[in-house]
Amino acid sequence: MAERPTGIAELHQRIPFLLSQLGVYLADDFVRRLAPFGVEPRTYAVLKALIEDDGQSQRQLSSQLSIHRNVMVAIIDKLEDQGLAKRMPHPGDRRAFAVTLTDKARKLLPALDAEGRAQEDEITASLTAAERKIVLRDLQRMSAAAGLIPGVHPKLV
Amino acid sequence: MAERPTGIAELHQRIPFLLSQLGVYLADDFVRRLAPFGVEPRTYAVLKALIEDDGQSQRQLSSQLSIHRNVMVAIIDKLEDQGLAKRMPHPGDRRAFAVTLTDKARKLLPALDAEGRAQEDEITASLTAAERKIVLRDLQRMSAAAGLIPGVHPKLV
């Protein structure tokens, strides 16, 4: 008869533990994947927010991505230094900036997205395409159950 | 025809992103669940390591759990302060301690384990028992694919 494991082996049977264990590993791995491009996960998140809606103010980016405005300053600073974004005057509010993507950023983004898909391919290599679809659906369900906002990471590494 | 999402909505379609998003949320949530017991995830991990093999040295605990020995000092300090573990003389090595569980710890542990199961029940509430089994199996596969050690968290919050 099957014994219920009692030590740390029991944690390997807990879905939340596995999610956290894998999540931490993948977050670190994603940092390593983006590093050669000089990009961090949260600068990547800002770029993706802008590719959909360019010219947002730092305030808009902050609330959309749940990143504090004080932190957003440094993120935009870095993007400007790298020539990936520019602070343009905001039409209609002279206090704010319209953060705008450069052509360089638009050319770079597909490569960054590709890293995310490559990471997914590797981590799910032992699953069939059908199994992958089901896992994706179940993770989306759990994300919703937890009240998480789609595409918003609670703590951008 | 279905458009591929390009902004941050695309991240909601990426398995690694969802794993990280959920993982961070669940780790924080687990901290909140253990807090009323005065326990943190890593003290919990040490207790679980000891329930299986009591009297381990700090060195053994460190390498088993991938926690640095410098950090382990403070963890055992806290467990001693709470009366959950004791530093006993180590038979055969006078440099080391045999970290030993107290009765109080043995009585406490089932309640802590129950929190983990309760968390699992809540996050998987929208899944059937059969779906849950499949998710568990797939997460274990991905954990293995990533080279992670069963039951060992890469960064104990």
Place this chain on the structure above:
DNA sequence: TATTGTTATACTCTATAACTATA
């Protein structure tokens, strides 16, 4: 000489508050 446990120090991150210029 290497190892166990410990302590001290520096470094990174984050959170809070406070400042300026506009609204």
Place this chain on the structure above:
DNA sequence: TATAGTTATAGAGTATAACAATA
């Protein structure tokens, strides 16, 4: 008076190095 952006500061957490006692 409130808001957008910015800066400064303090606190928590982590990593590294070094130490005493024992192997």
